[in-house]
Amino acid sequence: MSTRTERVDLLVTDIGLLVTPPPGGVPRYGAEMCVVHQIEQAAIAIQGERIVRFGPEHDVRSWLGDTEIVETVSAGGRLVVPGFVDPHTHLVHGGSREHELSLKRSGMPYLEILAQGGGILSTVRATRAASEAALLEKASRSLDIMLLNGVTTIEAKSGYGLSLEDELKQLRVAKQLNSSHPVDLISTFMGGHAVPTEYADRSDEYVEFIVSKMMPEVALHGLAAFCDVFCEAGVFSISQSKRILEAGKQYGLISKIHADEIVSLGGAELAGEVGAISAEHLLAASDQGLGALAANGVIPVLLPGTSFNLGLKQHARAREMMDSYQLPVALATDYNPGSCPTESLQLIMMLASLNLKMTPEEILTACTINAAAAIGLASEIGSIEVGKQADITILDAPSLAYLPYHFGINHTFGVIKKGRIAVWNGQLAAGE
Numbered sequence: 001m002s003t004r005t006e007r008v009d010l011l012v013t014d015i016g017l018l019v020t021p022p023p024g025g026v027p028r029y030g031a032e033m034c035v036v037h038q039i040e041q042a043a044i045a046i047q048g049e050r051i052v053r054f055g056p057e058h059d060v061r062s063w064l065g066d067t068e069i070v071e072t073v074s075a076g077g078r079l080v081v082p083g084f085v086d087p088h089t090h091l092v093h094g095g096s097r098e099h100e101l102s103l104k105r106s107g108m109p110y111l112e113i114l115a116q117g118g119g120i121l122s123t124v125r126a127t128r129a130a131s132e133a134a135l136l137e138k139a140s141r142s143l144d145i146m147l148l149n150g151v152t153t154i155e156a157k158s159g160y161g162l163s164l165e166d167e168l169k170q171l172r173v174a175k176q177l178n179s180s181h182p183v184d185l186i187s188t189f190m191g192g193h194a195v196p197t198e199y200a201d202r203s204d205e206y207v208e209f210i211v212s213k214m215m216p217e218v219a220l221h222g223l224a225a226f227c228d229v230f231c232e233a234g235v236f237s238i239s240q241s242k243r244i245l246e247a248g249k250q251y252g253l254i255s256k257i258h259a260d261e262i263v264s265l266g267g268a269e270l271a272g273e274v275g276a277i278s279a280e281h282l283l284a285a286s287d288q289g290l291g292a293l294a295a296n297g298v299i300p301v302l303l304p305g306t307s308f309n310l311g312l313k314q315h316a317r318a319r320e321m322m323d324s325y326q327l328p329v330a331l332a333t334d335y336n337p338g339s340c341p342t343e344s345l346q347l348i349m350m351l352a353s354l355n356l357k358m359t360p361e362e363i364l365t366a367c368t369i370n371a372a373a374a375i376g377l378a379s380e381i382g383s384i385e386v387g388k389q390a391d392i393t394i395l396d397a398p399s400l401a402y403l404p405y406h407f408g409i410n411h412t413f414g415v416i417k418k419g420r421i422a423v424w425n426g427q428l429a430a431g432e
């Protein structure tokens, strides 16, 4: 395994049970998702930001010999897993939408609220009205909650600005948080989230505005790694979505797509055609669409919190995706102020168990290595592996199954981010 190092900066001992996807730095497909490595009475040695050794504690200790250890912490017999990754969030936004709760509960469909100028467009108004500092403050608080819940890396989309300045404003906030907050953020440009009111009935013109005015600026300032579009009936058509994603590729932005969430429009097929890294939602994806994902290595990112919160009977066909199509399913919160206002990935784990019929092992894989792969980071994060970033979550739980079983609470005891203690005893560490 690894050669001995001069010094270990942090040694995590007394890990009751360490569970991780196997090494490899690649997504885990279908049946592979239930295979995880489990080590009882384990320890992890960290130097700088990297894992240098892990395994049974007696093995790690004999490997260490008389190596200098700067700091030792005990996991107190708890469960230790890779830091969770949330690969689909709409973190940066102004305002909230509790005023739409009664409309939703009275059965008004999500797309109808949007068509009446509410929904996403309501958050666009609030985001445009908010200062950059106010957006930063609000997003930072949500990011703290995510960290306290054991999440160490997230993806964050724009898409509530829908004007050049306001899209850039959202993306600058995410960039700023990436450098100031312990959680790593990777940004997605989503100017194609809705057609703004000033372009009502001129959606093709808005698409050209995205392509000709927004994308060059996003690329020029290095503000995003990915490009996403809400490909949905009444929002962006297949051809408009294709125009946006293909143009994004010219600017080096990797495609993602909100596909077949409500209507089976062919978004999954388009994801395959444009070579997207991931396709999200997929409740209404056709068999042909799932085949296109499998044939083109597209990762399905499932968002069971959204179908739950929208009160939908339909769920993404996770079992078929894994069992029949051998797809590498990932899970995410979809944290946003409308369809899924929760930062809790642990709630999503419970819903994945309940409604997607995923096993605890599959859920762990979907929230770690496959989630990392959905944002292009599987070689760096998503598993406990020598050489990988030391992103580690310590949970007050005796087993993986305990997480979806004892639901509605936060099990996180500690979080180590890039080798530094970011959360301990359920609290943010001083200075974080």
Ligand SMILES: N=CN[C@@H](CCC(=O)O)C(=O)O
Binding pocket: 090, 119, 120, 123, 230, 258, 261, 306, 334, 336, 337, 338, 339, 340
């Ligand atoms: N479906 C489109 N976009 C978001 C919801 C955004 C909102 O309602 O504000 C989603 O992924 O669920």
Ligand SMILES: [Zn+2]
Binding pocket: 088, 089, 090, 258, 334, 336
């Ligand atoms: Zn979304």
